[in-house]
Amino acid sequence: xxxxxxxxxxxxxxxxxxxxxxxxxxxxxxxxxxxxxxx
Numbered sequence: 001x002x003x004x005x006x007x008x009x010x011x012x013x014x015x016x017x018x019x020x021x022x023x024x025x026x027x028x029x030x031x032x033x034x035x036x037x038x039x
Contacts, residue, residue: 004019024036 001020001023004016004023005013008016021032021037024039025032028036
């Protein structure tokens with residue numbers, strides 16, 4: 001997560017939401033749990 005966030009300026013951290021959701025999806029076997037989306 002820190003590595004992904006490091007690619008974005010501090011005032012644009014929200015732009016990392018898609019890559020972070022992709023990471024969560026990869027960690028859960030190709031789908032997202034509700035708790036992963038709410039984290």
